[in-house]
Amino acid sequence: MRTCMVLHVLLLGLVNLAKTSATPAVKVSPGLETPKDVVVVGGGLAGMAAARKLSNSPDKFSVKVLEARKERYGGRVYTKREYGVRGVDGDLGSSFLNSGVPNNPLLELTKTLEIAVESTGSLQLHAPGLNKVYTAEETKHIFSELLTVVQMAVEKAKRNGNDRPLPEAIKEELPLFKTDVDKTVLAGLLSSHYVLSDKDSSTYMFNPKKDFGWDKVVVDGFDQIIDGIVSGIDAEFPIVIELQAIVRQITFDKKTNKYKIRTFDRQQHEADIVIVAVPLGILRKGEIVFGEPQKNSSSSVANMPQKWHDTVRNKLGISYSNKVLVEFDEAFWPTDVGVFTRPAESEEEAGLLQTWFNLHQLVNKPILMGSIVGPIAKTFESWSDDEVKVKGRELFYILT
Numbered sequence: 420m421r422t423c424m425v426l427h428v429l430l431l432g433l434v435n436l437a438k439t440s441a442t443p444a445v446k447v448s449p450g451l452e453t454p455k456d457v458v459v460v461g462g463g464l465a466g467m468a469a470a471r472k473l474s475n476s477p478d479k480f481s482v483k484v485l486e487a488r489k490e491r492y493g494g495r496v497y498t499k500r501e502y503g504v505r506g507v508d509g510d511l512g513s514s515f516l517n518s519g520v521p522n523n524p525l526l527e528l529t530k531t532l533e534i535a536v537e538s539t540g541s542l543q544l545h546a547p548g549l550n551k552v553y554t555a556e557e558t559k560h561i562f563s564e565l566l567t568v569v570q571m572a573v574e575k576a577k578r579n580g581n582d583r584p585l586p587e588a589i590k591e592e593l594p595l596f597k598t599d600v601d602k603t604v605l606a607g608l609l610s611s612h613y614v615l616s617d618k619d620s621s622t623y624m625f626n627p628k629k630d631f632g633w634d635k636v637v638v639d640g641f642d643q644i645i646d647g648i649v650s651g652i653d654a655e656f657p658i659v660i661e662l663q664a665i666v667r668q669i670t671f672d673k674k675t676n677k678y679k680i681r682t683f684d685r686q687q688h689e690a691d692i693v694i695v696a697v698p699l700g701i702l703r704k705g706e707i708v709f710g711e712p713q714k715n716s717s718s719s720v721a722n723m724p725q726k727w728h729d730t731v732r733n734k735l736g737i738s739y740s741n742k743v744l745v746e747f748d749e750a751f752w753p754t755d756v757g758v759f760t761r762p763a764e765s766e767e768e769a770g771l772l773q774t775w776f777n778l779h780q781l782v783n784k785p786i787l788m789g790s791i792v793g794p795i796a797k798t799f800e801s802w803s804d805d806e807v808k809v810k811g812r813e814l815f816y817i818l819t
């Protein structure tokens with residue numbers, strides 16, 4: 420009998436989506452004669468990348484990262500090594516890289532740091548409703564057609580000067596699209612990728628070449644990338660990080676011309692420049708107060724400068740991504756296939772474990788990593804391990 424064990428369910432969720440482009444808020448004071456004190460709030464990939472860039476100019480910037488967690492930095496990059504022989508089977512957050520992004524800086528970094536990156540392997544598409552398993556070549560063709568129709572939708576929106584939710588634009592384009600591929604398959608694949616299915620995805624901002632792909636995996640753990648950024652390469656200085664520093668308030672003191680950054684435990688830090696690199700959800704919930712709290716304000720984000728407020732509230736969106744790793748007694752699937760995927764056949768299962776990554780070929784253990792995207796990734800967090808096992812087995816068996 421095939422039994423399986425749920426290794427862990429990632430509960431990190433949240434992926435920020437660009438409704439429009441946005442960069443972390445940076446206020447740079449004029450004049451750079453002496454090193455400016457910089458505080459970076461949030462020790463995830465974004466915060467660390469900013470800290471690294473500035474730390475590399477020690478004559479100009481003196482940088483410190485304040486990170487809320489007490490035991491680690493990295494945010495949604497988190498390799499839990501107790502599970503892994505190599506690392507990827509302990510990656511609770513990010514694990515894949517897209518080589519379709521021109522000069523992908525993370526891929527470049529893996530080369531510099533000599534971090535092993537391997538191909539996720541061939542993709543196999545199953546359409547249970549059509550009782551069909553497509554060959555690798557056919558699957559490649561289907562995905563190429565999918566990205567063609569997406570590109571057409573993007574171009575049309577741009578021509579019409581009408582940015583709109585990406586899934587809406589694709590669904591409108593699909594009936595007009597001439598293709599030899601079954602359109603129910605194309606429609607059912609949209610929900611397998613959070614960007615293609617999320618109502619907050621911008622049609623204008625989407626670039627099928629850059630924004631769709633997971634063809635490389637960091638087999639020994641994604642945390643090597645963030646550790647490399649933190650420790651620095653060659654003569655670079657390590658980044659200074661303060662853990663357990665939950666930032667609650669950022670004010671500007673006009674007398675000293677400095678920012679004051681207060682943490683939950685009432686510590687105070689001063690800086691000339693503050694970079695805020697926390698998840699959008701934290702800002703929306705008003706967990707960091709900008710300026711002095713205002714009386715009678717119904718929203719704690721109201722303290723933000725108006726421009727940021729608009730960006731946080733209206734211009735950026737949030738999507739959800741989750742994953743589950745399941746270890747079986749033995750690999751009962753074709754182990755030479757890298758990724759199994761299928762179109763969703765009902766609204767109910769849209770985004771739920773449509774794509775499974777075969778880790779057997781990478782870590783030589785019978786482990787599958789299932790991906791859950793879109794709204795269901797949020798509700799999925801309340802599932803028990805037993806529910807995950809049952810549903811996971813059911814949905815994966817459909818593929819085999």
Ligand SMILES: Cc1cc2nc3c(=O)[nH]c(=O)nc-3n(C[C@H](O)[C@H](O)[C@H](O)COP(=O)(O)OP(=O)(O)OC[C@H]3O[C@@H](n4cnc5c(N)ncnc54)[C@H](O)[C@@H]3O)c2cc1C
Binds near residue numbers: 461465487512514
């Ligand atoms: C399940 C899952 C799988 C993913 N897979 C991939 C993948 O394969 N490839 C890929 O490229 N991307 C992937 N992503 C996305 C990627 O992990 C994130 O985009 C990226 O790690 C986000 O980095 P960040 O620095 O913006 O935010 P975060 O990593 O969230 O970092 C923000 C940091 O801010 C800290 N913080 C929050 N509030 C405060 C406060 N008040 N004071 C101080 N610090 C605070 C947090 O503790 C955290 O460390 C995945 C995400 C998830 C959830």
